[in-house]
Amino acid sequence: MNQTPTHQSLQPEFRLLVFLVSIGFFMQGLDTTIINTALPAMAQSLNENPLRMHGVVISYVLSVAACIPLSGWFADRFGVRNTFFSAIVIFTIASLGCGLSQNFSQLIFFRVLQGIGGAFLLPVGRLALLKIIPRTQFLSAMSMMSLAGLVGPLLGPTLGGFLVEKATWHWIFFINLPIGLLGVLVTFKAMPNVTEPTVKKFDLSGFILLVVAMVGLALGIESITSKEVSRTLSISMLVAGVIASLVYAYHAHTHQNALFRSKLFKNQVYTIGILGNFFARLGGNAIPFLMPLLLQVAFNIDPFITGLMMTPVVLGSLFSKPLVRPIIQKLGYRKFLIINTLMVGACIASFSLTTEATPVWVRAIHFFIFGTxxxxxxxxxxxxTLKDLPQQDASSGNSFLSMIMMLSMSIGVALAGTLLNAFTNYYGTDHMTKAFHVSLLCLGCINILAAFIFKQIPKDTSV
Structure with a gap:
């Protein structure tokens, strides 16, 4: 009699592989959050306006978004080990370059390079586990890896503030060097170079269209209020982004080899999920960038204390994990996402009520609720988004979702920076706190509007 395979604990021969993939996951998670508390110190060192430092965040996240479609094809064509090894080497060298940067332009260049390495670390690491580890042990492997992904963001804000105060901002990048070196040494021992026997031709024209679309939209929004970039150039980038998006939509419908086929969007729930993910993440992804700036630039709070204050966001995220499934089972996806989207929007808007005199314990509870x-x-x-995708579309549907998540983060940070600069110009630098408050209100309202997308979820959508 056949028995269904049960989930087993991880065998010793796979533990080093999971440790290696966890290194990549940890590095990417740490790097996404460690920089936010260091931005004002970096601005001072590089003689830049701290309100214009969002380019440092956007350049990294946008590079990750742009290169995600490449990761799976590279891993299939050149092997998971070779691709993962290259990703760690690129990420580590770029981290060294970021730390040694003498001006803003050099820093942006190496952040882009770091983003290219980061784009491959997580998807290729996950793919390696999927291809090498037996299904019965896969759940144990993913659980171990997820812990590393949580530790990175948990340490990031506080570690960033600590390094800025006790050393210099350069160390938020140098800290990646020993971790990256360990990953390089372990890769050839732990990861076999699994390749696919047949790999379809890469959709280069589609990839270029996607990159133009993402870069045009994000940089167009980011530079629209900049005094260094002409309004004509900003609008041209936005128009180029929109046109490239429309051309790619046609390409996805007609091109057999397209990275993301248009048939994905015949699934109504997937389409609603993608749109909801994009718009409902704009405000939520801007908060980890905006709040450390508010605390340091407007309220003059030290970087280390700022980092500590941001920790409840991650603790709230950890607290929410066991709650998700029971709440969705009770309310259903439609009701849950409408209510929660409104609550997230209201929480973002309520950050506009915080002042320099707000007690620390009130801030901690506020951040904890937001994180949850x-x-x-x-x-x-x-x-x-992913629950109803057929098996043959799962890989490409998941990659497209990952790309949209990163694109939403880059546009969210760009939008936050643009709003902040626009309101600072309007109210004047003497009323910096007011500029932050109005920006937060706008981001909260955008999030509330995303609830209309989730109203389109069919009422009979099952859990």
Whole structure:
């Protein structure tokens, strides 16, 4: 009699492989959050306006978004080990370059390079586990790897503030060097170079269209209020982004080899999930960038204390994990996502009520509630988006979702920076706090509007 395979604990021969993939996951998670508390110190060192430092975040996240479609094809064509090894080497060298940067332009260049390495670390690492580890042990492997992904963001804000105060901002990048070196040494021992016997031709024209679309939209929004970039150039980038998006939509419908075929969007729930993910993440992804700036630039709070204050966001995220499934089972996806989207929007808008005199314990509870609601939102949206995809579309559907998540983060940070600069110009630098408050209100309202997308979820959508 055949028995269904049960989930087993991880065998010793796979532990080093999971440790290696966890290194990549940890590095990417740490790097996404460690920089936010260091931005004002970096601005001072590089003689830049701290309100214009969002380019450092956008350049990294946008590079990750742009290169995600490449990761799976490279791993199939050149092997998971070779691709993962190259990713760690690129990421580590770029980290060294970021730390040694003497001006803003050099830093942006190496952040782009770091983003290219980061784009491959997580998807290729996950793919390696999927191809090498037996199904019965896969759940144990993913659980171990997820822990590393949580530790990175948990340490990031506080570690960033600590390094800025006790050393210099350069060390937020140098800290990657020993971790990257360890990953390089372990790769050839732990990961076999699994390749695919047949790999379809890469959709280069589609990839270029996607890159133009993402870069045009993000940089167009980011530079629209900049005094260094002409309004004509900003609008031209936005128009180029929109046109490239429309051309890619046609390409996806007609090109057999397209990276993401248009048939993906025949699935109504997937389409709603993608749109919801994009718009409902704009405000939530801007908060980890915007709040450390508010605390340091407007309220003059030290970087280390700022980092500590941001920690409850991650603790709220951890607290929410066991709650997601029971809440969605009770309310259903439609009701849950409408209510939670409204609550996240209201929470973002309520940050506009904080002042320099707000007690630390009130800030901690506020951040904890935001972290909980935001994590519930992300997990709910992601599971809704992928739950009904047929097996043959799972890989490309998941890659497209990952790309949209990173694109939304880069546009969210660009939008936050643009709003902040526009309101600072309007109210004047003497009323910096007011500029932050109005920006937060706008981001909260955008999030509330995303609830209309989730109203389109069919009422009979099952959990």
């Amino acid at each position: 609601l935001n994590s519930l939102q992300f997990v709910g949206m992601n599971t809704l």
